[in-house]
Amino acid sequence: MTTHKLRIEQVQQRIRAAAERAGRSADEITLIAVSKTKPIADLEAAYAAGIRHFGENRAAEFAEKVRTSGHLQDIEWHFIGHLQTRQSQPVAQSADCFHAVDREKIAQRLSRQLHDMHRTLPVFIEMNVSGEPSKGGFRAADWEHDPRQQAALVQAVGNMLALPNLQVTGLMAMAPWRAPDAEVRRVFRRLKQLSGWLHLALPALHAPALSMGMSGDFEIAIEEGATHVRVGSAIFGER
Numbered sequence: 471m472t473t474h475k476l477r478i479e480q481v482q483q484r485i486r487a488a489a490e491r492a493g494r495s496a497d498e499i500t501l502i503a504v505s506k507t508k509p510i511a512d513l514e515a516a517y518a519a520g521i522r523h524f525g526e527n528r529a530a531e532f533a534e535k536v537r538t539s540g541h542l543q544d545i546e547w548h549f550i551g552h553l554q555t556r557q558s559q560p561v562a563q564s565a566d567c568f569h570a571v572d573r574e575k576i577a578q579r580l581s582r583q584l585h586d587m588h589r590t591l592p593v594f595i596e597m598n599v600s601g602e603p604s605k606g607g608f609r610a611a612d613w614e615h616d617p618r619q620q621a622a623l624v625q626a627v628g629n630m631l632a633l634p635n636l637q638v639t640g641l642m643a644m645a646p647w648r649a650p651d652a653e654v655r656r657v658f659r660r661l662k663q664l665s666g667w668l669h670l671a672l673p674a675l676h677a678p679a680l681s682m683g684m685s686g687d688f689e690i691a692i693e694e695g696a697t698h699v700r701v702g703s704a705i706f707g708e709r
């Protein structure tokens with residue numbers, strides 16, 4: 471068995487086990503293989519092992535990967551990184567899902583471009599629940615207690631729900647880097663609670679999906695309700 475196939479089966483097994491521990495079905499969880507920095511041969515190997523969802527985080531590299539993977543049918547492309555406004559074109563044109571809406575301006579820009587292309591794009595809104603200054607996303611470190619933060623979040627998410635051709639499907643967050651498991655779990659749990667709270671405030675945000683969990687913490691994320699896990703190095707090796 472190839473290295474890729476073996477690693478993918480191990481990750482899928484760990485996803486099933488984590489789902490089972492949480493009383494969930496593994497079918498609710500989409501595994502996104504994060505292929506950033508890796509050559510197309512690695513995507514082909516993962517594709518041969520059954521992967522159809524791929525994640526990239528740089529606009530130029532993403533456009534290049536889309537261009538050179540035309541022979542791989544039915545790939546779903548997830549753009550998972552911060553997106554600069556002037557680089558939004560390839561994402562509007564080719565992404566099947568965007569996970570890192572971290573400001574209203576990028577949402578507005580994508581909405582206009584998608585409208586011109588007659589496309590609709592599902593998106594996740596990135597929330598900075600941990601409060602780390604190095605993390606992107608809307609300020610949500612104190613969403614449970616700070617009425618001004620709550621109002622700002624409802625306002626921003628409400629505005630983005632109203633944008634044409636953009637389909638807000640849920641929230642995304644990253645756990646603190648190398649934090650203890652308990653702290654990671656708390657961040658994921660608070661993102662899920664935030665999504666439930668926002669759903670009550672904004673019923674148009676239907677059954678919100680949760681994009682959370684990477685190679686180091688996807689099992690905790692699944693136990694806490696992740697619907698999309700973004701796994702790179704556990705599948706493709708270190709970068």
Ligand SMILES: *Cc1c(COP(=O)(O)O)cnc(C)c1O
Nearest residue numbers: 504527550684685700701702703
């Ligand atoms: C790189 C990246 C991942 C995957 O990271 P691994 O630790 O290699 O699994 C997930 N999400 C985002 C936003 C990333 O940039």
